[in-house]
Amino acid sequence: MSNHRADVYGLSEAELAEVCLDAGLPAFRARQVFEWAQGRAVTEWAEMKNIGAADRDALAARLALKPPEPVRESAAPDGTRKFLFRLEDGETIETVLMDYHKDRSRSRATVCLSVQAGCAVGCPFCATGRMGFRRDLSAGEITGQLLALTARMRRLDADFHVSNAVFMGMGEPFYNMTPFLKAARLLNEARGQNIGMRRMTVSTSGVVPGILRLAAENTQIGLAVSLHAGTDELRDKIVPLNRKYPLAALMAACGEYVRLTGRRVTFEIALTRENTTETQARAVAALLRGMPAHVNLIPINAVAGSTAERPSPAKAAAFRQELARRGLTVTVREEKGGDIEAACGQLQAGF
Numbered sequence: 583m584s585n586h587r588a589d590v591y592g593l594s595e596a597e598l599a600e601v602c603l604d605a606g607l608p609a610f611r612a613r614q615v616f617e618w619a620q621g622r623a624v625t626e627w628a629e630m631k632n633i634g635a636a637d638r639d640a641l642a643a644r645l646a647l648k649p650p651e652p653v654r655e656s657a658a659p660d661g662t663r664k665f666l667f668r669l670e671d672g673e674t675i676e677t678v679l680m681d682y683h684k685d686r687s688r689s690r691a692t693v694c695l696s697v698q699a700g701c702a703v704g705c706p707f708c709a710t711g712r713m714g715f716r717r718d719l720s721a722g723e724i725t726g727q728l729l730a731l732t733a734r735m736r737r738l739d740a741d742f743h744v745s746n747a748v749f750m751g752m753g754e755p756f757y758n759m760t761p762f763l764k765a766a767r768l769l770n771e772a773r774g775q776n777i778g779m780r781r782m783t784v785s786t787s788g789v790v791p792g793i794l795r796l797a798a799e800n801t802q803i804g805l806a807v808s809l810h811a812g813t814d815e816l817r818d819k820i821v822p823l824n825r826k827y828p829l830a831a832l833m834a835a836c837g838e839y840v841r842l843t844g845r846r847v848t849f850e851i852a853l854t855r856e857n858t859t860e861t862q863a864r865a866v867a868a869l870l871r872g873m874p875a876h877v878n879l880i881p882i883n884a885v886a887g888s889t890a891e892r893p894s895p896a897k898a899a900a901f902r903q904e905l906a907r908r909g910l911t912v913t914v915r916e917e918k919g920g921d922i923e924a925a926c927g928q929l930q931a932g933f
């Protein structure tokens with residue numbers, strides 16, 4: 583029976599109000615539950631101090647307050663922490679905390695959220711892709727990662743607060759669009775975590791209908807596209823989804839996102855020997871010409887079983903210079919968490 587109770591972490595205040603109405607409880611209880619669960623990240627009904635025991639019991643009979651259970655945690659010296667969470671049905675997912683340093687107070691803490699257990703896209707360089715697809719996560723399981731992590735971190739630092747959320751963990755967000763969007767909106771709520779939409783970024787392997795939907799929703803969530811190559815021939819090999827949504831369609835959708843949101847797009851390129859040639863630099867520059875774009879180069883991480891090889895430092899530098907010379911804004915992603923396997927393409931629900 584407990585399986586049929588709606589997950590508190592996935593409900594808006596209006597949805598909670600319906601539950602309260604159904605339970606014969608005053609409507610203001612909905613706001614209180616929302617503030618406790620989404621805003622203060624409590625994980626137990628008993629922590630909701632301004633709700634009497636009888637009302638808490640009535641709510642608990644209708645609603646599940648079941649945060650993802652942290653079963654393992656590892657911390658790297660650079661502040662990166664990786665959490666393995668177990669979901670109600672036993673599936674495990676990973677969530678990563680980055681850019682967090684207690685001595686820098688709470689000004690910045692970025693959480694990388696998973697949206698699916700496993701992933702169906704199967705990018706060859708990605709550990710998650712090699713797991714295969716397990717299942718979609720619900721909105722409550724997506725917000726729940728951030729809330730459970732916050733509850734855990736507040737035991738170490740009472741002021742802990744997440745400032746930025748990136749949907750870049752396990753899974754393809756645009757293959758789980760509705761729960762992803764709902765989770766983003768819940769995290770954005772002023773009475774919830776109050777994370778600005780402009781402080782959220784969603785990363786896609788290039789699902790064109792998803793990019794168009796995000797553009798149409800005009801949420802101001804940032805868009806990052808895993809580009810990885812400037813030609814269809816090479817991108818077909820690195821991102822299998824390119825065969826379904828080739829570069830011309832991908833670029834047209836990104837153009838639509840820019841037109842409707844006024845935001846620039848981040849294009850990610852994981853540096854390998856194959857995609858750092860001068861031909862590829864020229865092709866990438868031609869693709870992005872005239873588009874408000876930012877290119878983020880990612881030093882590829884060693885994943886067991888991956889066939890991609892890193893370019894030499896000189897080749898990587900030459901590639902970067904060539905893109906910049908052609909007028910693109912280029913940054914190199916800082917390598918964080920590599921030693922605990924929490925970097926992009928390394929999440930695989932095991933430590």
Ligand code: SF4
Nearest residue numbers: 701703704705708711
């Ligand atoms: S890189 Fe992203 S889209 Fe590709 S297999 Fe990994 S999780 Fe899926």
